[in-house]
Amino acid sequence: MVSTDTVSIVTGAASGIGAGIAEVLSSEGATVVVADVDEETAGETAADLPGEAMAVGVDVADRESTASLAETVVDEYGRIDVLCANAGIYPSASLEEVTVEEWDEVNDVNAKGAFLSVQACLPQMKSQDYGRIVLTSSITGPMVGYPGWTHYAASKAAMLGFMRTAAMEVADTDITINAVLPGNIRTGGLDDLGEEYLERMRQSIPKGELGDPEDVGHAVAFLASEKAGYITGTTLVVDGGQTLPESQLALEEI
Numbered sequence: 001m002v003s004t005d006t007v008s009i010v011t012g013a014a015s016g017i018g019a020g021i022a023e024v025l026s027s028e029g030a031t032v033v034v035a036d037v038d039e040e041t042a043g044e045t046a047a048d049l050p051g052e053a054m055a056v057g058v059d060v061a062d063r064e065s066t067a068s069l070a071e072t073v074v075d076e077y078g079r080i081d082v083l084c085a086n087a088g089i090y091p092s093a094s095l096e097e098v099t100v101e102e103w104d105e106v107n108d109v110n111a112k113g114a115f116l117s118v119q120a121c122l123p124q125m126k127s128q129d130y131g132r133i134v135l136t137s138s139i140t141g142p143m144v145g146y147p148g149w150t151h152y153a154a155s156k157a158a159m160l161g162f163m164r165t166a167a168m169e170v171a172d173t174d175i176t177i178n179a180v181l182p183g184n185i186r187t188g189g190l191d192d193l194g195e196e197y198l199e200r201m202r203q204s205i206p207k208g209e210l211g212d213p214e215d216v217g218h219a220v221a222f223l224a225s226e227k228a229g230y231i232t233g234t235t236l237v238v239d240g241g242q243t244l245p246e247s248q249l250a251l252e253e254i
């Protein structure tokens, strides 16, 4: 559980998993900055949160924009205790068809976006000698593969390589950097993949259901808590057991 009055930034928080993280942190008493490229929806999400919240427009792939986000939060609240670098995109394209532009866009938002968000918040966290950073990676890339997502999988694995070395660089402070690896979580982005995809995905998850954004939110809230200070550079899988079965046969034995 995060401490009350914790100042938290959640990127990509207008909708989906980010909104779920924002909801959990806010209900635990944190002040939440809903940071998203979709400023209008971010404003609506912030207004619906139970606690103190504000919306800030940000494009995480742009250095000036992430710098301005950190500055706005410090001006408004004087601290940054928690950063959830969650914003991400996952358009599908086969390896033969994916263009350099598509590859760059996905890696810019997902991997570079996490790097820029962390870099922008780090000076304030260092000056406080306190910070909890949680990246939203994925099971796709770090643990498993899925045709059509080579660019996405590469970006999500890159986030973990970045995280491990960044965690070492700040290990002499009370700043930690960890990552959550969601499986299939019911969000607008995932709904766009269609009902057939969702149904077949349900059948491949031992828990029998897709996750809710709040399921990821609770895992993030733990890693973002003061008490998780001895945990750094590691990952927490939130996938309903999706990566557990050693084969289709094993799944059918349940």
Ligand code: NAD
Binding pocket: 011, 012, 013, 014, 015, 016, 017, 018, 035, 036, 037, 038, 058, 059, 060, 061, 086, 087, 088, 089, 090, 109, 113, 136, 137, 138, 139, 181, 182, 183, 184, 185, 186, 187, 188, 189, 190
């Ligand atoms: P979503 O599309 O529902 O929400 C993503 C949010 O990020 C949106 O509000 C969008 O406006 C925002 N965003 C997009 N580009 C941005 C940018 N450049 N700067 C700032 N904000 C931006 O997606 P989601 O399913 O909630 O995914 C959120 C994160 O979780 C992503 O990093 C995704 O890769 C990861 N993830 C999702 C799932 C899943 O099943 N939904 C599984 C594994 C990992």
